[in-house]
Amino acid sequence: MLPFIIRRFFHLIPTFIGATLLAFVISQLVPGDFLTQKALEPDVRPETIDRLRQQFGLDLPWPVQYGKWIWNIVRGDLGMSFDSNQPVINVVRRPIQNSMYLVILSIVLLYAVAIPLGVYSAVRQYSIGDQVVSVVSYFGLAIPNFFFAQVLILGIFVTRSWTREAFGFNELLLPVAQMTSSNYLDLSPLRKFLDILWHMLMPAFVVATAGMAGFTRVLRAQMLEVLGSDFIRTARAKGLGHQTVTYKHALRNAVIPFIAGIGGLLPGLIGGAGLVEVVVSWPGITPTFLQALSRQDIYVVLGLLVVSSILLMIGNLISDLLLAVVDPRIRYH
Amino acid sequence: MKRYLVTVTVLALASLALAEPFVWLNAWTTAAPGEAVYGGTFRDYDTSDPRTFNPFVSAEQNALLDLADTGGASLLTRGPDSDEWLPYAAESFTVSEDGLVVEVVLRDNIKWSDGTPVTVQDYLFRYQAETDPEVQSNGFDGWFIEDEPILLEQVGENGLRFTFPVADRTAFFKLAIHRPSPDHILGELYREGGAEALRGAWGTETPLSETVWTSPWIPTAYTPGERLVFERNPTFGEWNVDEQGNALPYLDTYTILLVESGDAALNLYLAGELDAFSPRTLDDIGVINVAVQNGDIDATVIENASPVASSQFIVFNWNKASDPVKEGLFRASEFRQAMSHLVDREAITELVYGGAASPMWTSVYQVYTFWVNEDTAKFGYDPEAATELLAGLGFDQKNADGVLTDGEGNALAITLATNAGNTQREQIAQIFADSARESGVDVEVQALDFNLLVDQLLSTGPDRPFDAILIGLRGGSRDWPFGASVVPCDGNLHMYNQDLDAGCLTSEEQEAEELYVQGRKTLDTQAAREIGLEIQRIEAELQPIIYTVSPNGHYSWLTSLRGEHPSEFVNAIVGSRELVLTFKAE
Numbered sequence: 014m015l016p017f018i019i020r021r022f023f024h025l026i027p028t029f030i031g032a033t034l035l036a037f038v039i040s041q042l043v044p045g046d047f048l049t050q051k052a053l054e055p056d057v058r059p060e061t062i063d064r065l066r067q068q069f070g071l072d073l074p075w076p077v078q079y080g081k082w083i084w085n086i087v088r089g090d091l092g093m094s095f096d097s098n099q100p101v102i103n104v105v106r107r108p109i110q111n112s113m114y115l116v117i118l119s120i121v122l123l124y125a126v127a128i129p130l131g132v133y134s135a136v137r138q139y140s141i142g143d144q145v146v147s148v149v150s151y152f153g154l155a156i157p158n159f160f161f162a163q164v165l166i167l168g169i170f171v172t173r174s175w176t177r178e179a180f181g182f183n184e185l186l187l188p189v190a191q192m193t194s195s196n197y198l199d200l201s202p203l204r205k206f207l208d209i210l211w212h213m214l215m216p217a218f219v220v221a222t223a224g225m226a227g228f229t230r231v232l233r234a235q236m237l238e239v240l241g242s243d244f245i246r247t248a249r250a251k252g253l254g255h256q257t258v259t260y261k262h263a264l265r266n267a268v269i270p271f272i273a274g275i276g277g278l279l280p281g282l283i284g285g286a287g288l289v290e291v292v293v294s295w296p297g298i299t300p301t302f303l304q305a306l307s308r309q310d311i312y313v314v315l316g317l318l319v320v321s322s323i324l325l326m327i328g329n330l331i332s333d334l335l336l337a338v339v340d341p342r343i344r345y346h
Numbered sequence: 347m348k349r350y351l352v353t354v355t356v357l358a359l360a361s362l363a364l365a366e367p368f369v370w371l372n373a374w375t376t377a378a379p380g381e382a383v384y385g386g387t388f389r390d391y392d393t394s395d396p397r398t399f400n401p402f403v404s405a406e407q408n409a410l411l412d413l414a415d416t417g418g419a420s421l422l423t424r425g426p427d428s429d430e431w432l433p434y435a436a437e438s439f440t441v442s443e444d445g446l447v448v449e450v451v452l453r454d455n456i457k458w459s460d461g462t463p464v465t466v467q468d469y470l471f472r473y474q475a476e477t478d479p480e481v482q483s484n485g486f487d488g489w490f491i492e493d494e495p496i497l498l499e500q501v502g503e504n505g506l507r508f509t510f511p512v513a514d515r516t517a518f519f520k521l522a523i524h525r526p527s528p529d530h531i532l533g534e535l536y537r538e539g540g541a542e543a544l545r546g547a548w549g550t551e552t553p554l555s556e557t558v559w560t561s562p563w564i565p566t567a568y569t570p571g572e573r574l575v576f577e578r579n580p581t582f583g584e585w586n587v588d589e590q591g592n593a594l595p596y597l598d599t600y601t602i603l604l605v606e607s608g609d610a611a612l613n614l615y616l617a618g619e620l621d622a623f624s625p626r627t628l629d630d631i632g633v634i635n636v637a638v639q640n641g642d643i644d645a646t647v648i649e650n651a652s653p654v655a656s657s658q659f660i661v662f663n664w665n666k667a668s669d670p671v672k673e674g675l676f677r678a679s680e681f682r683q684a685m686s687h688l689v690d691r692e693a694i695t696e697l698v699y700g701g702a703a704s705p706m707w708t709s710v711y712q713v714y715t716f717w718v719n720e721d722t723a724k725f726g727y728d729p730e731a732a733t734e735l736l737a738g739l740g741f742d743q744k745n746a747d748g749v750l751t752d753g754e755g756n757a758l759a760i761t762l763a764t765n766a767g768n769t770q771r772e773q774i775a776q777i778f779a780d781s782a783r784e785s786g787v788d789v790e791v792q793a794l795d796f797n798l799l800v801d802q803l804l805s806t807g808p809d810r811p812f813d814a815i816l817i818g819l820r821g822g823s824r825d826w827p828f829g830a831s832v833v834p835c836d837g838n839l840h841m842y843n844q845d846l847d848a849g850c851l852t853s854e855e856q857e858a859e860e861l862y863v864q865g866r867k868t869l870d871t872q873a874a875r876e877i878g879l880e881i882q883r884i885e886a887e888l889q890p891i892i893y894t895v896s897p898n899g900h901y902s903w904l905t906s907l908r909g910e911h912p913s914e915f916v917n918a919i920v921g922s923r924e925l926v927l928t929f930k931a932e
Contacts, residue, residue, distance in 0.1 A: 045797025052804055052838070058487050058831075059838050068482065097397035099549050107570045166613055174640060189617050190610040193572055195389055195601060294610035296571020304394070309797075 014337070018330070025326045032322050033083065033315065040311045041075045047095045047309045069095050082312070086319060092312035096305070101316035105301060109320070111192060112297035115286045118213050119220035120278065127225045128264075131232030135240060136259060146229060154226035159288035162219045166292075169215075188212045190294040216293045220286045228271075235267035273336045278328070367455070367585045368434055370594060374425055375909045375927040380590055382909060386930030387599040389621045391611045395570055395604050399557055400548040401527060402475055402483040409602045410565055410574055415525065417925070418560035419456050419464060421506075422522035426911050426920035429716060429824045429871070431522050435464075435560075445513040445869040448521055451505045457581035458528055458558040466500050468526030471533040473498040480541030488520045496520065513867045515874055516826050528558045562586070562595040562926050576600040586926065596909070596929035615902070618643055621930075622903035622922075625649075628700040634902050644905045652917035653704040653712040653896040656820035658774055660685065660762065660892040664843040664851060667809040671756050676813075676842075677851065680735045682889035686725035687732035688782045694895050698773045702900070706893035708882040713896070713918045714827045719879040722886035729785045736787070750786035759788040763802065764816040766793035774894055775816045806844040815841070824919060826866060826874065828881060833862040842890045854888045906931045 048062050048071065066072050070081065085092055091101035130150075134143045156164075166189045176182040188194070192212050193205075200208060239245065240263050248258050290297040298317065305313035372379050396410035419435035433439055436450035456464040476485040477495065489496050494511030501507045508521050527533070536544040548557055554565045563576035576599065583593025603619070605611045608626055615623040616637050625631045625647070637643050662682060666673040675681050691705040704712045707724050725731075736742075740752040750758040762779065764771040772793055779789035794802070802812045819839070821829070831837035835850040843851050850856040858881050865877035885891070899918040903910070909928040916922045 043797070044795055045801060049797045049800050052800060061487055064479075064482070097395075097550070098403055098545075099398070099551070103549075103551060111571065170616065170642070173642070177641070185617050189613040190605060191572065191603060191614065191619075193569075195387075195573070195603070195619060197572075198567055198575065291606050292610065294606040294614075296604070296606070300571075300606040 014334070018334075021330055021333070028326065029322060030083070033086070033319060034079065036315055036318050037075070037079045037082070037311075040309075040314065043309065045309065046071050047311070050308070082315070091316040091319065094305075094310050094313045096308050096310040096313070101312050104313055105298075105316055105320070108296060108298045108301040111295065112286060112290070112299070114209065115213055115217055115220065115290070115295060115297060118210075118217040119224075119286065122217055122221040123224050123228060126221065127228040128232065128268075130225075131229045132236055132259060132264060134229065134233040135236030138237065150226035150229050153222035156222075157288075158219050158223050158286075159292050161222065162216065162289045162292040165215055165219065187215050189215075192295055216286060216289050216295055219289050231270070232267060235270065236263055239263045239266045273332050275332065275335060367587045368423075368432075368453075370586065370588050370924065370927055371425060372589045373427060374911060374915070374924050376912055377909045377927070377929070382588070382592070382596050382927070382929040383932060384596050384929075385598050386596075387601055388597050388907065388925070388928060388930070389601050389603065389619065391603045391605050391614065391620055391623075392574075393605055393608065393611070396550060396568070396574065398549055399552055399554070399565070400545070402481055402485070403545055409604075410568070413563065413576060413600065413602075413925075414557075414559040414561045414565050416523070417562060418525050420523045420525045421450055421469075424824070426915040426924065431518075435525070441869075446510050448508045448510075448518075449501060449505055450508075450521075451502075453585055454504060455585045456560060457584065458530075458560060459564045459579045459581060460558045461581065462528070462530055462558070464526050464560060465529070466504060466506055467529045467533070469506055469524060470498065470500060471529040471536070472525065472527040475527065475532075475536055475541075475544060478541055481536075481544055482541075488517075491517055498524075513869055515866055515869055515871075516823065516830070518869070519823060519825050526560060531556075531558060563597070563600045571604055571606075573604060574602040576602075588927065595926045597925075600925070615645075616642060618904070620904075621907045622901075625900040625902055628702050628900075631900055631902070645902055646905055646910075648901040648913070648916055648922065650702055650898040651901055651922070652899055652919075653706075654820075654899040654918040655711040655713050655822050655896075656818055657706050657709075657711060657896050658771060658816065658818045658894045659706075660689070660778065660814055660816050660894070661803075661841045661890075662814045662892075663810050663812050665808050665810045665845045666813075672760075672813065675739065675758075678739060679854075679888050680739055682892060683725045684732040684735035684739075685782075685787075686889050686892045687728045687735070688785060688787065689778055689892060689894055690727040690781050691895055692727065693777050693781075694774050697777060698770050699895065699897055702898040703895040704898060706896045708885045708893065709829070709832065709891065710827045710878070710882055711822050711896055714822060714824065716824075717827045717875060717878050719882035719886075722882050724886070725889065727781070729781065732785055736785075741786075744786050747788070748783075748786060749788045757788065758786065759790070761790045761792050761813045762816055763792045763794050763799055763812055763814070765796040765799045767796070770897075771816055771818070778816075778894075803841055804838060804844070806846050808845045808848070810844060826878075828862055828865070828878065833881065834859045852888070854884050855890070858884045858888075 046066070047069065048066055051065075052059070052062055070078060082092055093099065094101050094104045097104055130146050134146050137143050169185055169187055169189055173183065173185050188211065192209060194208050194212075197205060197208055240259075245258060245263055248262050253262075286295070286297060287299055289295070290299040291303070302314065302317055304310075305317070392409040394409075396408045398408070399410060401411055401415040421434060421436040422431040422439070423434035424431055433450075435453055435456055437453045439448055439450040441448050452464075452466060452469070454463075458464060473489070475481050476483040477489050479486065491511050491514045496511065496517060497509040499507050499509075510517050532544060532547060535547055550568065550570070554568060557565070559565070559579065560582070562579060562582045564579045565574060566577045567573070567575040578595060578598050582595065586594045588594060603611075603614065605614065611620065611623060612630055612633065614620045616633070623630075623634070625634060628649075631647060631649055634643075634645060634647055638645050638647070662676040662685070664673065664677050666676065695701060695703040695705070705726075706712060707722055708719060710717050710719070712718060736750060736758070741750040741758050743751050745751050745757055747757075762775050764775045766772075772791070775791040779791050782789040799815060799817065802810070803815050803817065805811060819829070819832075829837070829839060831839040832841075834840065835843065835855055836846060838844075843855065845851075850859060861877050861881045861884070865874050865881065868874040868877060901916060901922040903922070907928065908931050910916070910923040911920065
């Protein structure tokens with residue numbers, strides 16, 4: 014297996030250069046640069062703009078800019094953010110971490126809900142429950158996340174009006190924005206953890222619903238296929254209980270394709286939760302990325318692309334290796 | 347200038363008697379004398395993170411520096427009720443007869459938040475660092491007038507002397523807002539490691555406890571993307587008091603929640619997590635009013651407080667060598683007056699801003715009421731007058747498509763570009779295009795990427811690549827509201843004419859430029875105003891830039907947040923309150 018890993022690693026190098034070169038060229042095709050917006054400020058002299066352009070190296074031809082940048086990447090330096098005047102790694106580290114919290118909780122929620130639902134749908138095929146699960150999961154798939162989050166926020170506000178009328182309880186059940194409460198800094202470590210968890214529930218639920226539909230449907234199909242196979246009939250004939258057959262034999266086989274997909278989760282972890290983060294003001298990757306794009310802070314954009322393409326490549330590698338572990342038919346030489 | 351001297355002498359005499367603290371007037375707040383109470387937190391918000399704690403390298407608005415650095419010991423200050431400068435960190439100031447030399451005497455009771463006294467050296471260090479090109483400070487440009495530097499030196503033990511190369515009323519602002527930088531920390535660093543060390547200091551990774559400030563509250567905690575926390579600076583109250591002699595500020599803590607969008611901020615405000623919110627549109631106000639009616643929050647709403655200092659305008663390109671017909675047309679003031687007649691400012695106000703905007707006629711934003719010339723020519727919405735003016739230019743027939751043509755068969759067709767994604771500008775362009783088409787002017791609206799649009803607008807030479815652009819600017823100042831790069835013919839935002847070799851093309855442009863230069867040199871505010879009125883008269887006749895409307899600003903705050911300005915001083919320039927006089931009702 015080791016030679017395979019080494020070979021795979023060397024294959025990553027051209028992929029990496031290709032991906033970053035493409036990203037760099039596209040970023041150069043966009044008209045203007047980071048300093049164009051500054052030129053419209055009545056108090057900034059053109060000489061200042063020229064000086065800054067020189068300082069940032071934006072006056073150099075793009076192949077030179079790319080060469081310098083990739084050389085820095087090789088040395089582990091993602092470059093400097095124009096906007097914040099500090100290393101890109103400092104700019105992106107925290108958002109990556111914050112997004113990870115959200116994405117991990119949503120994956121946990123996803124598995125915790127989608128696996129039982131998928132199994133239930135397969136075991137009780139065509140029952141009322143199966144139909145309800147299908148309808149609800151298609152709704153989850155169809156509603157855009159950012160919109161669903163808005164609807165939930167509205168729901169939280171409406172609930173407050175209702176609980177106030179009914180019980181005189183004038184507090185929101187869940188926070189509608191931010192990652193922490195305003196008194197966060199005064200809390201004990203345990204309370205801090207719970208505070209973040211409390212703020213995460215709604216956005217994580219929104220993110221989880223989007224993946225739930227697909228996951229449930231695929232697991233249902235997988236389960237149905239496995240449940241119809243001979244060894245399940247054998248197991249039942251042996252007199253094994255329903256639970257044992259379903260969970261110990263059928264489910265274990267049905268989840269193999271999902272294990273292969275775990276590698277794909279790795280870049281997803283730092284890809285962030287998408288526009289939900291903007292709606293609930295979660296200090297994650299998406300807002301950082303959007304802001305860097307709109308300000309043409311290209312090294313932040315490229316830095317995020319680099320980190321996620323590296324994770325994607327590592328993720329694919331892990332997937333391949335995991336497949337070899339779970340599927341006896343695959344061997345690497 | 348005389349007025350300065352009188353004020354200054356009075357204040358200087360007062361300060362000689364006692365090293366008195368600066369007094370924040372009762373007239374600046376609605377709170378009754380003695381009503382304010384100590385304690386509490388102001389929970390504010392901002393939509394972008396501070397990018398640095400370093401006051402020298404900060405390139406833009408930054409919530410931390412706005413409060414901690416800009417809010418610190420500037421030499422002079424202004425109340426919300428007047429444009430006059432008051433001595434602040436300076437105990438007094440004197441201006442020489444010709445206005446070129448200003449001497450200030452510093453208070454002796456200002457301290458950094460670590461207890462170190464603020465001295466002349468701190469002000470000198472900031473000057474030295476800002477004027478060092480290697481430091482690349484954003485403050486660099488302001489220290490030069492016509493490429494000549496403003497000089498700053500120490501006089502006596504406690505005094506500073508500013509020497510201006512020429513008299514310039516905008517330069518006085520530079521003096522007024524000049525503030526100290528800690529010589530005992532950053533100055534030390536600069537002397538040891540040079541400009542590079544200074545540039546690298548106080549990044550956002552720096553522990554805030556290592557930074558020092560002179561502001562009412564000092565930053566104590568920063569969590570990126572979440573919040574900035576400021577706590578009372580005890581040294582501030584030693585030289586800042588209210589009229590009753592109470593040390594300021596009243597509030598213990600000032601928190602800025604960092605939110606990703608205005609929508610998220612509005613949600614937090616409705617949830618009662620923020621004490622104030624700046625409604626962006628009348629929709630926001632509607633939502634807040636409903637929440638108030640429902641009893642969700644107890645809030646005050648000030649709708650249409652004043653126009654804000656920004657504008658939307660149309661500019662025609664005078665440099666179109668490749669199309670002499672259009673060039674001739676765009677250079678004719680009758681044509682541009684006709685176009686102004688086709689701008690339905692009322693419709694724009696109603697349809698684009700839901701009623702929350704004010705028409706604009708010259709480059710001076712309506713909010714600078716002192717400077718606005720109300721008596722200029724106004725070419726308001728009047729399609730018939732437009733038709734007449736266009737007929738006077740030879741466009742008196744309509745072709746088969748209903749487009750006006752001249753005797754040689756040239757049809758009146760214009761491309762109006764604006765930036766894609768700015769819905770307000772796109773709507774304004776469309777409203778203009780619709781009414782223009784009705785009058786036989788074929789206006790095609792083109793939505794371009796913002797940077798492409800700016801590239802076109804800032805292009806130079808005899809043949810520039812656009813017909814007309816709809817865009818906006820913001821800014822201006824209470825001292826001299828005209829743009830240094832907008833009015834003079836060689837300014838890079840002299841957007842209609844950028845043929846640098848040709849210079850000014852009309853005598854009116856030339857005259858406006860001369861008046862601009864003269865106005866800047868006029869230190870007497872009344873006399874400068876007269877000149878400003880004259881510039882606006884020319885602008886209104888010439889219509890080099892066709893102004894449309896200036897959106898209105900709105901305010902809202904939870905009623906428990908007290909100490910706001912009396913309603914006549916709530917506007918986009920001075921805001922809704924003095925933070926220092928703000929308090930939380932119990």
